Amino acid sequence: MIAVFLEYWNAFRPAIGSAILLVGAVLAVIGTVGVLRFPDFYTRLHAASVTDTAAATLAIVGMALLAPSLAVVFKLAVVWLFLFLTGPTSSHALANAAHTAGLQPMIGRLGESDGGDE
Amino acid sequence: MIGAAALALVVAIALMLIRALSGPTLYDRVLAVNSLGTKIILLLGVIGFLTGRPDFLDISILYALINFVATIAILKFFRYRSFQVSLTRRGKDGA
Numbered sequence: 001m002i003a004v005f006l007e008y009w010n011a012f013r014p015a016i017g018s019a020i021l022l023v024g025a026v027l028a029v030i031g032t033v034g035v036l037r038f039p040d041f042y043t044r045l046h047a048a049s050v051t052d053t054a055a056a057t058l059a060i061v062g063m064a065l066l067a068p069s070l071a072v073v074f075k076l077a078v079v080w081l082f083l084f085l086t087g088p089t090s091s092h093a094l095a096n097a098a099h100t101a102g103l104q105p106m107i108g109r110l111g112e113s114d115g116g117d118e
Numbered sequence: 119m120i121g122a123a124a125l126a127l128v129v130a131i132a133l134m135l136i137r138a139l140s141g142p143t144l145y146d147r148v149l150a151v152n153s154l155g156t157k158i159i160l161l162l163g164v165i166g167f168l169t170g171r172p173d174f175l176d177i178s179i180l181y182a183l184i185n186f187v188a189t190i191a192i193l194k195f196f197r198y199r200s201f202q203v204s205l206t207r208r209g210k211d212g213a
Contacts, residue, residue: 018119021164025126028157032130035137035153041145044137048153059123059160066120066167075175079163079182083156086186090152097193098145 017065024058027051040106041098049091056083120168127161148192155185 031051038044060080067073131154138150159178166174195201 015119018123021123022119022126024160025123025130025164028130028160029126029133032133032137032153032157035150036133041143041149044146045149048149052153052156056156056160059164062123063163063167067172072172072175075172075179076163079159079175079178082179082182082186083159086182087156090186090189093190093193094145094149094152097197098143100197101145103143103145 013065017062019062020065021059021062024055024060024062027058028055031055041103042095042105045091045095045098049087053084053087056080056087120164124161124164124168127157127164131157131161144196148189151192152185152189155181155188159185 028051031047034047034051035044038047057080060076060083064073064076067076134150134154134157138147138154141147141150159181162174162178162181163172166172166178191201194203
Protein backbone atom coordinates (compact mmCIF):
# COMPACT_ATOMS: atom_id res chain seq x y z
CA MET A 1 0.00 0.00 0.00
CA ILE A 2 2.68 2.44 1.06
CA ALA A 3 4.91 1.22 -1.75
CA VAL A 4 2.16 1.90 -4.28
CA PHE A 5 1.58 5.34 -2.77
CA LEU A 6 5.31 6.13 -2.96
CA GLU A 7 5.44 4.97 -6.56
CA TYR A 8 2.59 7.30 -7.53
CA TRP A 9 4.10 10.08 -5.41
CA ASN A 10 7.45 9.85 -7.15
CA ALA A 11 5.76 9.69 -10.54
CA PHE A 12 3.61 12.78 -10.00
CA ARG A 13 5.98 14.81 -7.79
CA PRO A 14 7.63 16.83 -10.62
CA ALA A 15 4.26 17.70 -12.17
CA ILE A 16 2.79 18.84 -8.84
CA GLY A 17 5.93 20.84 -8.06
CA SER A 18 5.93 22.56 -11.44
CA ALA A 19 2.24 23.43 -11.08
CA ILE A 20 2.71 24.97 -7.63
CA LEU A 21 5.79 26.85 -8.86
CA LEU A 22 3.80 28.23 -11.79
CA VAL A 23 0.99 29.33 -9.45
CA GLY A 24 3.54 31.18 -7.32
CA ALA A 25 5.07 32.91 -10.35
CA VAL A 26 1.64 33.97 -11.64
CA LEU A 27 0.85 35.33 -8.16
CA ALA A 28 4.05 37.40 -8.39
CA VAL A 29 2.82 38.85 -11.71
CA ILE A 30 -0.58 39.66 -10.16
CA GLY A 31 1.05 41.47 -7.25
CA THR A 32 3.24 43.43 -9.65
CA VAL A 33 0.19 44.53 -11.65
CA GLY A 34 -1.29 45.70 -8.35
CA VAL A 35 1.84 47.71 -7.59
CA LEU A 36 1.63 49.29 -11.04
CA ARG A 37 -2.08 50.13 -10.96
CA PHE A 38 -2.90 51.12 -7.37
CA PRO A 39 -3.21 54.87 -6.78
CA ASP A 40 -1.41 55.34 -3.47
CA PHE A 41 1.83 54.33 -1.81
CA TYR A 42 0.13 52.49 1.04
CA THR A 43 -2.13 50.47 -1.25
CA ARG A 44 0.89 49.61 -3.39
CA LEU A 45 2.73 48.48 -0.26
CA HIS A 46 -0.23 46.28 0.66
CA ALA A 47 -0.31 44.63 -2.78
CA ALA A 48 3.43 44.07 -2.87
CA SER A 49 3.92 42.72 0.65
CA VAL A 50 0.95 40.35 0.72
CA THR A 51 1.64 38.78 -2.65
CA ASP A 52 5.40 38.63 -2.08
CA THR A 53 5.06 36.43 0.98
CA ALA A 54 2.48 34.15 -0.66
CA ALA A 55 4.34 33.93 -3.98
CA ALA A 56 7.65 33.16 -2.27
CA THR A 57 6.02 30.44 -0.16
CA LEU A 58 4.29 28.82 -3.14
CA ALA A 59 7.35 28.99 -5.41
CA ILE A 60 9.63 27.55 -2.73
CA VAL A 61 7.21 24.71 -1.96
CA GLY A 62 7.09 23.95 -5.68
CA MET A 63 10.88 23.98 -5.96
CA ALA A 64 11.13 21.73 -2.88
CA LEU A 65 8.88 19.20 -4.63
CA LEU A 66 11.23 19.34 -7.64
CA ALA A 67 14.38 19.04 -5.52
CA PRO A 68 16.66 16.05 -6.15
CA SER A 69 18.09 15.76 -2.64
CA LEU A 70 17.37 16.70 0.97
CA ALA A 71 20.25 19.21 1.08
CA VAL A 72 18.50 21.26 -1.61
CA VAL A 73 15.27 21.12 0.40
CA PHE A 74 17.18 22.38 3.44
CA LYS A 75 18.62 25.31 1.46
CA LEU A 76 15.13 26.15 0.19
CA ALA A 77 13.84 26.04 3.77
CA VAL A 78 16.57 28.49 4.80
CA VAL A 79 15.63 30.87 1.95
CA TRP A 80 11.93 30.57 2.86
CA LEU A 81 12.53 31.22 6.56
CA PHE A 82 14.62 34.29 5.79
CA LEU A 83 12.06 35.70 3.34
CA PHE A 84 9.25 34.95 5.80
CA LEU A 85 11.01 36.91 8.54
CA THR A 86 12.37 39.84 6.52
CA GLY A 87 9.48 40.50 4.13
CA PRO A 88 7.00 41.78 6.75
CA THR A 89 9.85 43.49 8.61
CA SER A 90 10.93 45.55 5.62
CA SER A 91 7.28 46.30 4.74
CA HIS A 92 6.73 47.61 8.27
CA ALA A 93 9.93 49.65 8.09
CA LEU A 94 8.79 51.15 4.76
CA ALA A 95 5.33 52.08 6.04
CA ASN A 96 6.80 53.48 9.25
CA ALA A 97 9.38 55.56 7.37
CA ALA A 98 6.79 56.93 4.92
CA HIS A 99 4.36 57.76 7.73
CA THR A 100 7.06 59.43 9.82
CA ALA A 101 8.19 61.46 6.83
CA GLY A 102 4.65 62.82 6.46
CA LEU A 103 3.32 60.93 3.44
CA GLN A 104 -0.46 61.00 3.85
CA PRO A 105 -2.63 58.06 2.77
CA MET A 106 -5.29 58.78 0.17
CA ILE A 107 -8.68 59.03 1.88
CA GLY A 108 -12.08 58.86 0.21
CA ARG A 109 -13.25 57.61 -3.13
CA LEU A 110 -10.97 57.49 -6.12
CA GLY A 111 -11.38 60.61 -8.26
CA GLU A 112 -12.94 62.78 -5.55
CA SER A 113 -9.98 62.97 -3.24
CA ASP A 114 -7.16 65.45 -3.41
CA GLY A 115 -5.45 64.15 -0.28
CA GLY A 116 -2.95 61.80 -1.88
CA ASP A 117 0.07 62.97 -3.81
CA GLU A 118 -0.35 60.87 -6.92
CA MET B 119 6.27 24.33 -17.05
CA ILE B 120 9.33 25.49 -15.10
CA GLY B 121 10.18 27.62 -18.13
CA ALA B 122 6.75 29.24 -17.99
CA ALA B 123 7.30 30.05 -14.30
CA ALA B 124 10.67 31.62 -15.13
CA LEU B 125 9.06 33.64 -17.93
CA ALA B 126 6.30 34.86 -15.58
CA LEU B 127 8.91 35.93 -13.04
CA VAL B 128 10.84 37.80 -15.76
CA VAL B 129 7.62 39.60 -16.76
CA ALA B 130 6.97 40.48 -13.11
CA ILE B 131 10.51 41.84 -12.76
CA ALA B 132 10.16 43.95 -15.92
CA LEU B 133 6.84 45.44 -14.74
CA MET B 134 8.24 46.12 -11.28
CA LEU B 135 11.21 47.88 -12.89
CA ILE B 136 8.75 50.34 -14.48
CA ARG B 137 7.45 51.23 -11.01
CA ALA B 138 11.00 51.50 -9.68
CA LEU B 139 11.96 53.93 -12.46
CA SER B 140 8.77 56.03 -12.43
CA GLY B 141 7.72 55.96 -8.77
CA PRO B 142 6.36 59.34 -7.70
CA THR B 143 7.97 59.20 -4.26
CA LEU B 144 11.15 57.79 -2.81
CA TYR B 145 9.22 55.13 -0.88
CA ASP B 146 7.63 53.79 -4.06
CA ARG B 147 11.09 53.25 -5.45
CA VAL B 148 12.35 51.55 -2.29
CA LEU B 149 9.25 49.33 -2.25
CA ALA B 150 9.76 48.41 -5.91
CA VAL B 151 13.43 47.59 -5.40
CA ASN B 152 12.65 45.45 -2.36
CA SER B 153 9.92 43.54 -4.17
CA LEU B 154 12.20 43.22 -7.21
CA GLY B 155 14.81 41.62 -4.96
CA THR B 156 12.33 39.01 -3.72
CA LYS B 157 11.39 38.13 -7.30
CA ILE B 158 15.05 37.91 -8.31
CA ILE B 159 15.67 35.50 -5.41
CA LEU B 160 12.87 33.26 -6.71
CA LEU B 161 14.13 33.61 -10.31
CA LEU B 162 17.63 32.52 -9.28
CA GLY B 163 16.23 29.36 -7.72
CA VAL B 164 14.02 28.65 -10.74
CA ILE B 165 16.98 29.14 -13.12
CA GLY B 166 18.95 26.68 -11.00
CA PHE B 167 16.22 24.06 -11.38
CA LEU B 168 15.79 24.88 -15.07
CA THR B 169 19.44 24.17 -15.84
CA GLY B 170 19.60 21.19 -13.48
CA ARG B 171 22.05 22.85 -11.09
CA PRO B 172 20.31 23.69 -7.79
CA ASP B 173 23.59 25.16 -6.46
CA PHE B 174 22.18 28.53 -7.51
CA LEU B 175 20.31 28.49 -4.19
CA ASP B 176 23.49 29.61 -2.41
CA ILE B 177 23.42 32.79 -4.49
CA SER B 178 19.72 33.10 -3.59
CA ILE B 179 20.49 33.03 0.15
CA LEU B 180 23.20 35.66 -0.28
CA TYR B 181 20.89 37.86 -2.34
CA ALA B 182 18.16 37.62 0.31
CA LEU B 183 20.58 38.77 3.01
CA ILE B 184 21.87 41.71 0.94
CA ASN B 185 18.36 42.73 -0.12
CA PHE B 186 17.07 43.09 3.44
CA VAL B 187 20.12 44.97 4.69
CA ALA B 188 20.01 47.30 1.67
CA THR B 189 16.34 48.19 2.25
CA ILE B 190 16.90 49.00 5.93
CA ALA B 191 20.07 50.96 5.13
CA ILE B 192 18.37 53.09 2.44
CA LEU B 193 15.40 53.86 4.72
CA LYS B 194 17.70 54.72 7.62
CA PHE B 195 19.81 57.01 5.46
CA PHE B 196 16.86 58.95 4.09
CA ARG B 197 15.36 59.31 7.58
CA TYR B 198 18.46 60.58 9.41
CA ARG B 199 20.60 61.68 6.41
CA SER B 200 23.44 59.77 8.05
CA PHE B 201 24.55 56.23 8.80
CA GLN B 202 26.08 57.29 12.13
CA VAL B 203 22.83 56.95 14.10
CA SER B 204 21.79 54.05 16.28
CA LEU B 205 18.59 52.41 15.03
CA THR B 206 17.14 52.15 18.54
CA ARG B 207 17.41 55.88 19.28
CA ARG B 208 14.07 57.67 19.47
CA GLY B 209 13.76 60.73 17.29
CA LYS B 210 12.45 64.09 18.38
CA ASP B 211 9.06 63.36 16.81
CA GLY B 212 8.58 60.37 19.10
CA ALA B 213 8.61 57.77 16.34
